[in-house]
Amino acid sequence: MEKKVTENPNSETQPPPPSPPNHQMDADDDDENVKQLKECSSLYLSLQDCLVDSNRDWKSCQKHVQALKECHERRMKK
Numbered sequence: 001m002e003k004k005v006t007e008n009p010n011s012e013t014q015p016p017p018p019s020p021p022n023h024q025m026d027a028d029d030d031d032e033n034v035k036q037l038k039e040c041s042s043l044y045l046s047l048q049d050c051l052v053d054s055n056r057d058w059k060s061c062q063k064h065v066q067a068l069k070e071c072h073e074r075r076m077k078k
Contacts, residue, residue, distance in 0.1 A: 040071035 050061035
C-alpha cells in the first residue's frame with residue numbers, strides 16, 4: 001500500500017520571528033552596572049554581543065574594545 005501525504009492548507013510554515021540582540025534584555029532590565037556606563041552602555045552591550053558571537057575571542061572584538069575605552073576616557077575628562 002502507498003501512503004498518501006496530505007498537506008494541511010491552514011498550516012503555513014512561517015520563519016521564526018527575528019531574535020532580539022543578544023543583550024536586549026540586559027538593556028531593558030534595571031541593570032545598575034550597565035546604567036552606570038551612561039552614554040557608553042550601548043558600546044558595552046555591543047562588545048558583549050561581539051564576544052558572544054565570536055566565542056569570547058577578544059582579538060576579533062578589538063574595535064568594540066577600543067570604542068568602549070575611548071568613550072570611558074571621554075567620560076573621565078568631563
